[in-house]
Amino acid sequence: MTVDELKPIIESLIYVSEEPISVKQLATLLEGESVLDIQTATDQLAEEFNARGGGLEVRQLAGGYRITTRPEFSEYVRRYLKSQPSARLSLAALETLAVIAYKQPITIPEILEIRGVTSTSAIKTLLDRRLIVAKGHKQVVGRPMLYGTSKDFLIHFGLNDLSELPNLEDFEDLMTS
């Protein structure tokens, strides 16, 4: 298949996929097509689709592609769906999440050490909202559970991968400046 023939197929697959769909997943579904062609087709598709200036855009999220509405039309979409923005995370939960995101995999005692307060209820909230996941046990005395961020974390915060997190050192001078 040519790159141009691949594009509409990829568009329909991005559409039906429940989660952002990766080039690797696309390659499995498009057996026999080269990964390079699929990557090229996906890139071109995203560019062309987004150049239309329509209400939708192809975005790169959590290592895959997904079609979403453009943020500037959110007011109308909210009005239509009568949707409330999902419950905000408490400051404690956000700070705990930040520690986990940058220091993963990390145990509860280690989080306590960094934050200076116990974070169990925040951890529970984050687990319930699937923003973090258990990542096995740490091989130390007591074998505490390790936690890390999930795919939902990337999607929730609009990240393609963890490298897109802002550099922690950038926040160093907040107080001293």
Add this chain to the structure above:
Amino acid sequence: MTVDELKPIIESLIYVSEEPISVKQLATLLEGESVLDIQTATDQLAEEFNARGGGLEVRQLAGGYRITTRPEFSEYVRRYLKSQPSARLSLAALETLAVIAYKQPITIPEILEIRGVTSTSAIKTLLDRRLIVAKGHKQVVGRPMLYGTSKDFLIHFGLNDLSELPNLEDFEDLMTS
């Protein structure tokens, strides 16, 4: 608003709508805009969107508009849907799976004893999805079949081995908070 300004808004509304959305509904959401303009914008949008020759199209269905994949790509869409291991389980199946995961190898009567309800259809679902496997017969009266979790189970839940299953101590703090 001009017709051109209306188009992307309408596109995003059609995209998020669960049911085909009618011009009348659009007019309610776009209060203050003329129905005629909305009709024109929707017609133009459909024409332009479909002229792209992409994988999606705006279609008129049941008195409203909706975005669907083009029929000619249905084979790929089907392939995608089939590739989904269907991560979702009914609560009955999930409960049964949890009991098997933590108590394996275990027989159906033993699961009944723990859950207090029969689990035969849940067991069948779990076997169909290859999340559990038969692990031989228990050497007691009736030689009931023993069940345990499969390799797919580990993959599905992102575990390296069963020792990584969270245990009670891991969550003691979380449960009480």
Add this chain to the structure above:
Amino acid sequence: MKEALTKESEIDGDGAQSDFAETTDQYKVKLSMFEGPLDLLLYLIRKEEVSIYDIPIARITEQYLEYLRAMQELDIGVAGEFLVMAATLIHIKTQMLLPRDPDAPEEEIEDPRNELVYQLLEHQKFKGAANVLHQRAMMEAAAFTRASMEEDTDNPEVAATVFQLFEVFKEVMDRRRAISEIEIARDEMTMAEKIAEITLMLNDSAEVSARALFERARSRREMVLIFLSVLELVKGLVIRLTQSETFGDIVIMKRET
């Protein structure tokens, strides 16, 4: 970065910068807003406009303790972590008062505040990161995905994680415990005992009604036990079962040897 700081105080509930509130209620709200001892310390450092790298430890310790006292007076539960930090501050303060070893080379003298400063800086960084995450989540919440394609409301399905799996397991076990507690201190009878009991009954009377036998059971477990015992006795050729009509009562009889 300036922007981030302003934004941060917004999610902070606008606490940190403004002056101390006058009314008790406001005072309470403000005090309970500190996530932990590090938050309170950062607030004090900012309020006193001192450098985080050169904290006037005596002054800050005094203020810190004053806040703890206020929290106690206002009946705001002071978590243990606040007290641990109070102890740390007092310890640092004492160390600062100790005369320095005049012979020790300058670079080898470690400032007793170093560890605390490091902790505060780390904490500050994560607060900044939390703020950025918050902003990103707000932006992301403005982008919508397509509607779900099918809905099965009769059979709500759960997309499970390992954590969910564990929670569900715990629920099942809790439910089971609750049930067994209702089965008032049931006999922990073994199958051997049950078999002996049935054999004894058959010594007393030639025929025993299976229905009667099951009706004596006080729990599901005992019922299962009776059932298994009967099967075991049949297999061991000790008893035989007869049923005169379909769905009729089953009669247990001793097998003649």
